Amino acid sequence: xxxxxxxxxxxxxxxxxxxxxxxxxxxxxxxxxxxxxxxxxxxxxxxxxxxxxxxxxxxxxxxxxxxxxxxxxxxxxxxxxxxxxxxxxxxxxxxxxxxxxxxxxxxxxxxxxxxxxxxxxxxxxxxxxxxxxxxxxxxxxxxxxxxxxxxxxxxxxxxxxxxxxxxxxxxxxxxxxxxxxxxxxxxxxxxxxxxxxxxxx
Amino acid sequence: xxxxxxxxxxxxxxxxxxxxxxxxxxxxxxxxxxxxxxxxxxxxxxxxxxxxxxxxxxxxxxxxxxxxxxxxxxxxxxxxxxxxxxxxxxxxxxxxxxxxxxxxxxxxxxxxxxxxxxxxxxxxxxxxxxxxxxxxxxxxxxxxxxxxxxxxxxxxxxxxxxxxxxxxxxxxxxxxxxxxxxxxxxxxxxxxxxxxxxxxxxxxxxxxxxxxxxxxxxxxxxxxxxxxxxxxxxxxxxxxxxxxxxxxxxxxxxxxxxxxxxxxxxxxxxxxxxxxxxxxxxxxxxxxxxxxxxxxxxxxxxxxxxxxxxxxxxxxxxxxxxxxxxxxxxxxxxxxxxxxxxxxxxxxxxxxxxxxxxxxxxxxxx
Ligand SMILES: Nc1ncnc2c1ncn2[C@@H]1O[C@H](COP(=O)(O)OP(=O)(O)O)[C@@H](O)[C@H]1O
Ligand SMILES: [Mg+2]
Ligand SMILES: [Zn+2]
Numbered sequence: 001x002x003x004x005x006x007x008x009x010x011x012x013x014x015x016x017x018x019x020x021x022x023x024x025x026x027x028x029x030x031x032x033x034x035x036x037x038x039x040x041x042x043x044x045x046x047x048x049x050x051x052x053x054x055x056x057x058x059x060x061x062x063x064x065x066x067x068x069x070x071x072x073x074x075x076x077x078x079x080x081x082x083x084x085x086x087x088x089x090x091x092x093x094x095x096x097x098x099x100x101x102x103x104x105x106x107x108x109x110x111x112x113x114x115x116x117x118x119x120x121x122x123x124x125x126x127x128x129x130x131x132x133x134x135x136x137x138x139x140x141x142x143x144x145x146x147x148x149x150x151x152x153x154x155x156x157x158x159x160x161x162x163x164x165x166x167x168x169x170x171x172x173x174x175x176x177x178x179x180x181x182x183x184x185x186x187x188x189x190x191x192x193x194x195x196x197x198x199x200x201x
Numbered sequence: 202x203x204x205x206x207x208x209x210x211x212x213x214x215x216x217x218x219x220x221x222x223x224x225x226x227x228x229x230x231x232x233x234x235x236x237x238x239x240x241x242x243x244x245x246x247x248x249x250x251x252x253x254x255x256x257x258x259x260x261x262x263x264x265x266x267x268x269x270x271x272x273x274x275x276x277x278x279x280x281x282x283x284x285x286x287x288x289x290x291x292x293x294x295x296x297x298x299x300x301x302x303x304x305x306x307x308x309x310x311x312x313x314x315x316x317x318x319x320x321x322x323x324x325x326x327x328x329x330x331x332x333x334x335x336x337x338x339x340x341x342x343x344x345x346x347x348x349x350x351x352x353x354x355x356x357x358x359x360x361x362x363x364x365x366x367x368x369x370x371x372x373x374x375x376x377x378x379x380x381x382x383x384x385x386x387x388x389x390x391x392x393x394x395x396x397x398x399x400x401x402x403x404x405x406x407x408x409x410x411x412x413x414x415x416x417x418x419x420x421x422x423x424x425x426x427x428x429x430x431x432x433x434x435x436x437x438x439x440x441x442x443x444x445x446x447x448x449x450x451x452x453x454x455x456x457x458x459x460x461x462x463x464x465x466x467x468x469x470x471x472x473x474x475x476x477x478x479x480x481x482x483x484x485x486x487x488x489x490x491x492x493x494x495x496x497x498x499x500x501x502x503x504x505x506x507x508x509x510x511x512x513x514x515x516x517x518x519x520x521x522x523x524x525x526x527x528x529x530x531x532x533x534x535x536x537x538x539x540x541x542x543x544x545x546x547x548x549x550x551x552x553x554x555x556x557x558x559x560x561x562x563x564x565x566x567x
Contacts, residue, residue: 022292112379114365120375149358149386156382157375 008034060131062107062124064089072105079103081139084194085128085158087111087146095144098190103142106131111150112157120157128158132165140168142197147172159200170197202314202508203538204244205281208272211263213239214562221566222540225533225553229542235559237542241318241513244540247273247284248316248511249344250296250307259290267291275314284314308347315344315510317499319517323491327478331468338469341498342401345505349397356390359383360460368458384447387463392440394464399425399432401501402469408500409471413493416528421473421490428466488520492529499537514541 015026058070082103108123145151162169173196209218214236229237262269268289275282289295298305326333343350363383406423413421446462471478499510556567
């Protein structure tokens with residue numbers, strides 16, 4: 001293992017923390033940036049700062065946004081009787097890309113993961129219930145969680161909690177491969193499983 | 202179907218090996234730790250994308266390398282086909298499988314080139330606790346039924362999550378609700394697993410009795426024995442039984458912090474009359490039962506896939522008596538190709554036997 005100057009080593013260490021970046025890619029990226037020079041690095045720094053300062057979470061749905069509430073929550077043309085519940089902001093992106101869905105979203109920021117000790121209270125479940133309180137226009141909640149056991153567990157939990165409320169609870173049609181991530185599903189499959197959603201019993 | 206040639210690149214101790222084979226019996230002999238098992242392991246990997254012994258593909262790449270390639274040429278009277286598998290083991294596992302230059306998945310591979318691997322350790326399937334017998338059944342089912350592995354892993358994922366909650370010292374009402382959901386998935390996936398196991402056993406138990414009779418001339422019987430009790434009903438009945446059972450042992454599960462019933466606790470019972478082979482069989486009888494299980498595996502694969510599996514006999518020959526050896530070798534006459542390893546050049550009569558010497562990281566036909 002070659003030894004780098006400390007500054008490069010700490011850059012490599014930071015890059016390695018990013019998802020999908022192994023030690024070799026981290027080195028490649030670090031050298032690329034340093035060779036690219038000041039202007040390129042400054043541009044990256046300023047876009048990182050901008051993202052840090054301007055992007056936050058929507059206080060209604062939990063999606064990433066520059067304005068609060070987010071453009072989707074503010075859009076008067078969207079169907080306010082429908083809420084689609086997803087695990088992460090990237091899932092909103094996947095469903096929007098698939099097209100066809102015109103309702104609102106609710107981002108849980110995770111799934112129930114008993115193996116990591118992550119329980120229902122650690123997710124944005126209370127916020128979801130608040131949106132469904134008395135006088136709420138919502139008629140249907142679509143549980144679009146990952147088709148793995150944690151996603152299924154989360155959906156079943158929510159279905160139980162939502163049961164006493166006067167709202168239809170549906171799940172995506174199976175058809176997504178078990179264990180696959182929602183945001184890896186291709187657009188046609190995703191659109192189809194949204195259309196073919198079924199009531200949870 | 203004949204495995205007509207094998208190609209290994211950076212697999213285990215072989216940097217590069219090309220080997221021609223013929224129908225009938227191929228006998229590989231050589232001293233210990235020369236790469237005999239590695240050769241059969243390569244065949245099995247070409248059939249199933251798994252090793253019969255290594256837990257991780259990482260161990261299969263030749264030391265100092267990050268990837269390996271395996272190839273096979275298969276001939277039939279009217280056609281030739283090729284399998285090629287490239288596996289990258291580092292930094293992340295990546296695999297490319299080609300049958301006749303077209304990308305293929307595991308079920309197509311198994312159907313194209315079925316293999317059965319026999320090992321001296323098969324004896325433990327008969328002698329020891331239930332987990333090796335379940336693993337045997339699961340491995341066979343996942344090759345016969347591509348949907349099985351998915352349902353089984355859904356079930357196993359559910360068991361580990363359920364156990365994590367059962368271990369909690371304090372059960373909040375939200376964890377309790379979560380557990381209710383997990384029970385539902387447990388019952389759903391568990392019944393699906395049981396259903397498939399039972400449907401296999403309805404033919405498989407007869408096949409084991411047949412192969413055991415073929416080897417030893419004696420009778421043995423094999424049946425599925427479930428932690429849920431009697432499963433003769435429909436899938437709905439099974440699900441109901443599962444639910445009732447869970448309710449009745451909830452307190453004990455909370456005490457012990459594990460899931461106590463379900464297909465992960467089931468067993469295959471093997472008996473001579475009313476005697477359990479595991480406890481009362483002689484070592485020789487137990488070996489014959491292990492052999493019978495593998496031969497029945499070959500038969501089950503053949504019936505489903507309409508192809509004769511290649512039999513990979515690793516070191517088991519030395520442990521069989523003369524008459525059992527002959528029985529096994531006679532399977533060539535029924536169209537099975539046999540690859541067997543031994544530490545000595547066992548004298549085998551017959552014109553369809555070819556010998557190969559294994560040593561110094563290579564294999565030489567004699
Ligand atoms: N990944 C590997 N790379 C190189 N050599 C290996 C690897 N794995 C095992 N070996 C070597 O293979 C030999 C064991 O081969 P094996 O086929 O089990 O022997 P046997 O002929 O007794 O069946 C050992 O000498 C071991 O060092
Ligand atoms: Mg060996
Ligand atoms: Zn919003």
